[in-house]
Amino acid sequence: NAGVTQTPKFQVLKTGQSMTLQCAQDMNHNSMYWYRQDPGMGLRLIYYSASEGTTDKGEVPNGYNVSRLNKREFSLRLESAAPSQTSVYFCASSDIGEGSYGYTFGSGTRLTVV
Amino acid sequence: AQSVTQPDIHITVSEGASLELRCNYSYGATPYLFWYVQSPGQGLQLLLKYFSGDTLVQGIKGFEAEFKRSQSSFNLRKPSVHWSDAAEYFCAVGSLWGAQKLVFGQGTRLTINP
Numbered sequence: 001n002a003g004v005t006q007t008p009k010f011q012v013l014k015t016g017q018s019m020t021l022q023c024a025q026d027m028n029h030n031s032m033y034w035y036r037q038d039p040g041m042g043l044r045l046i047y048y049s050a051s052e053g054t055t056d057k058g059e060v061p062n063g064y065n066v067s068r069l070n071k072r073e074f075s076l077r078l079e080s081a082a083p084s085q086t087s088v089y090f091c092a093s094s095d096i097g098e099g100s101y102g103y104t105f106g107s108g109t110r111l112t113v114v
Numbered sequence: 115a116q117s118v119t120q121p122d123i124h125i126t127v128s129e130g131a132s133l134e135l136r137c138n139y140s141y142g143a144t145p146y147l148f149w150y151v152q153s154p155g156q157g158l159q160l161l162l163k164y165f166s167g168d169t170l171v172q173g174i175k176g177f178e179a180e181f182k183r184s185q186s187s188f189n190l191r192k193p194s195v196h197w198s199d200a201a202e203y204f205c206a207v208g209s210l211w212g213a214q215k216l217v218f219g220q221g222t223r224l225t226i227n228p
Contacts (some may be wrong), residue, residue, distance in 0.1 A: 004157075025180050031214060033215075035218075036152035040123070040220055040221075041220060042118075042204060042218040042219050042220045042221050043158075043204065043216075043218040044218075045215060045216075045217075048215060058215065063197055077140070090157060090158070092158075094214045101152075102148050102150075102160045102216075103158070103160070103214070103216065104160075105150075105158045105159075106157055107155075107156060107157045108155075108156075
């Protein structure tokens with residue numbers, strides 16, 4: 001099925017460990033995004049990639065890095081995990097123009113840092 | 115800076131009753147507005163969007179929303195809720211062109227009483 005695929009779905013890390021969250025979309029969308037969702041705070045943008053080859057910081061980029069590997073894939077890396085990064089992470093993609101339908105979201109990665 | 119406020123964190127309604135979820139936004143340019151729904155453990159699904167034209171927009175699952183520029187509001191409504199509508203609802207505002215960086219509200223959790 002067409003859409004956005006995130007891996008893994010669940011992860012537990014120890015403080016200081018590193019990991020990469022993977023995201024791939026098969027809708028030929030230009031733009032991709034990483035958000036984190038915390039209770040009572042909605043979704044906050046971490047990083048985004050407007051097009052292949054570009055990445056930019058969002059609202060809460062500290063402690064994260066991203067790579068737009070190609071048009072399909074956009075990964076999020078935590079170099080040294082901290083308990084404050086315990087959250088649910090969502091990847092999304094979109095295309096531009098009024099013909100687009102807004103974001104398509106992945107099903108999320110639930111990350112716990114202990 | 116753009117922002118979205120959903121004044122109601124949690125709303126409970128009876129099955130068959132009408133529903134209105136409030137959303138107020140602050141945005142410097144012409145706003146493009148969205149409502150998303152999130153079922154437990156799932157990603158977000160687009161309910162409806164407003165870009166321009168008719169200020170009353172229809173979405174999926176029997177939902178509609180009305181854009182009121184004078185009140186900076188984009189409230190979501192449904193005439194008669196079903197138990198399956200229990201979920202969290204997010205209002206979002208953003209720009210249509212370029213990177214569609216959406217700003218999300220804090221969310222409103224909807225509980226349905228039988």
